[in-house]
Amino acid sequence: MSESVLAAEGLGKSFGGDAVFDELNLTVEPGEVVVLLGPNGTGKSVLASCLAGGVSPSEGTVEVPGGVPATTPGATSFLLQHALCLDRLTGRENISFYDRLNPSFTDRWETLVETFGIDDQLDDRVDQYSGGMRRKLELAISLSVEAPLYILDEPTAALDLTMVREVHHQLSKLRDREKGVLMTTHLPMDADVADRIVFMTDAGIVATGTPAEIKSSVPPVVETSLGNADTISDDVIDEQLFRGDGVVRGLLTPEADPSAVADGVSDVRVTDPTYADVFNYYTHLDGQAEKIS
Amino acid sequence: MYLLVTATRSFDPTTKGLFAVGIAVLGAMIASLTVFGSQLAVDLETDRFIAYRSMAVCPSADFAGRVVAGLVVAALALTFGLGVGILDGAPVGVTDVLPVAVSLAAFLGLSIVFMAVAVPIVVAANNEQYAQFVLSLVAVFGFMLTGYNGMLSSVAVLNESMVGLLPNVLATRTIAVQLVTTETITSVGFGAERGRLVPLAVYSVGAAVLGVLLTRWQLYDRGVQR
Numbered sequence: 084m085s086e087s088v089l090a091a092e093g094l095g096k097s098f099g100g101d102a103v104f105d106e107l108n109l110t111v112e113p114g115e116v117v118v119l120l121g122p123n124g125t126g127k128s129v130l131a132s133c134l135a136g137g138v139s140p141s142e143g144t145v146e147v148p149g150g151v152p153a154t155t156p157g158a159t160s161f162l163l164q165h166a167l168c169l170d171r172l173t174g175r176e177n178i179s180f181y182d183r184l185n186p187s188f189t190d191r192w193e194t195l196v197e198t199f200g201i202d203d204q205l206d207d208r209v210d211q212y213s214g215g216m217r218r219k220l221e222l223a224i225s226l227s228v229e230a231p232l233y234i235l236d237e238p239t240a241a242l243d244l245t246m247v248r249e250v251h252h253q254l255s256k257l258r259d260r261e262k263g264v265l266m267t268t269h270l271p272m273d274a275d276v277a278d279r280i281v282f283m284t285d286a287g288i289v290a291t292g293t294p295a296e297i298k299s300s301v302p303p304v305v306e307t308s309l310g311n312a313d314t315i316s317d318d319v320i321d322e323q324l325f326r327g328d329g330v331v332r333g334l335l336t337p338e339a340d341p342s343a344v345a346d347g348v349s350d351v352r353v354t355d356p357t358y359a360d361v362f363n364y365y366t367h368l369d370g371q372a373e374k375i376s
Numbered sequence: 377m378y379l380l381v382t383a384t385r386s387f388d389p390t391t392k393g394l395f396a397v398g399i400a401v402l403g404a405m406i407a408s409l410t411v412f413g414s415q416l417a418v419d420l421e422t423d424r425f426i427a428y429r430s431m432a433v434c435p436s437a438d439f440a441g442r443v444v445a446g447l448v449v450a451a452l453a454l455t456f457g458l459g460v461g462i463l464d465g466a467p468v469g470v471t472d473v474l475p476v477a478v479s480l481a482a483f484l485g486l487s488i489v490f491m492a493v494a495v496p497i498v499v500a501a502n503n504e505q506y507a508q509f510v511l512s513l514v515a516v517f518g519f520m521l522t523g524y525n526g527m528l529s530s531v532a533v534l535n536e537s538m539v540g541l542l543p544n545v546l547a548t549r550t551i552a553v554q555l556v557t558t559e560t561i562t563s564v565g566f567g568a569e570r571g572r573l574v575p576l577a578v579y580s581v582g583a584a585v586l587g588v589l590l591t592r593w594q595l596y597d598r599g600v601q602r
Contacts, residue, residue, distance in 0.1 A: 132426050132430075135430035136430045136432070137425075137426030137427060137430040138426055138429075152430060152432070153429050153430070153432060154432055155432060157432075159430055161427060161430040163423065163430075165422065165423075166422050166423040166424050166426060166427050167424070167427055169424075170418075171418075184428075184433065185431055234430075
């Protein structure tokens, strides 16, 4: 095995003969934040569970430093959405539970619960927590574990924008400490924290690369106001437009000339793609999502 | 349940003591099965074993931890049941350390057997409510079919030769002989029997091994790459 903190080869998972994904290859290096981006229902959580050793892959191998995840204590810290916290315990009791269960647990939770703003609710039962508070507690528990690899399943789901930024900051701190991070998400804004983005759809992994590489793989975007949508629909792929803040956006077809599309037409602009455009390109446009791994 | 039985009929002191022990052990059986099984079912239902597997938790440590937690609650249930009997005038008590130690050993053996039994039931139910319902039925049927855990063999559905071999009966009779303080306790049908702890120990060791194996096979392995 190389210096990777995670190496998955030919990974596949089926339930009752129905394949969730197959033939996936994925690595995470030390000091790298990999964001696994994709729409709901594409098997990201199942993939994360396989990579963390929680679920058996139907085919392929997963290696972490020291062996395979399920028999290598301390190799990973895994946040599986909705599965970590025990509802009948308080937040503090949950932390204490994982402190005693996991020898790699540290006292970083004391700082993290303050940072996430749940320190005043630690003595409340978790079944009284909101979805966001529960997620913050799960994050505090997961990030308190000292491990070379952090696998976080939708860590920013149910969090407000400020807290999403705080989570990104925490992941950057892990990167600075040479930890590997793999996070799944369906929120394009999580790409902000990525060193490498992996796009996953029903077809499998359809794109991977640095943020710059991913953005450059997508055609330019044309944007106009809602009432002006008809003027650009012929120039965008599949004639499909996506709503933004009071505007509609579409990804230009290869035949469309970016300089000509907006030329002489008021209220039409050609811009660089955002992560939301990249997300739309790979997940909502037919024919763009071809499996690469 | 004990108060309901003793309030509707009058019994001689020995029978009253036997009832107190039999029903207190039923409480311990229900606690062993449902407390152990309930949390196991919740963990299973919420996919928490996926997280446990990723932490490379040892299945034997998992089973042992759950057993210890279940034992604490089951011990409270047993103590409470006996306490109610004593307050109601049942001749139950201790005069020496040995009866307490023997009763404790019988209680441990019983609880471990019932907690191991809970594992496959919870896995098959895969739902906390169903699991609790079935586990409670196991305890109540075990109690009723054996004539109040062997305290009143005359009302047992199963025949005596079989009843005397069942773990709940072995444990309850052991505890009853040790804790019922009337002199006539030795004259009841099972009063003179000896060596009940030996088969109970075999049951509990076998159950502990089976419990660990079931925990590994049904909750941890499930084809996980090892």
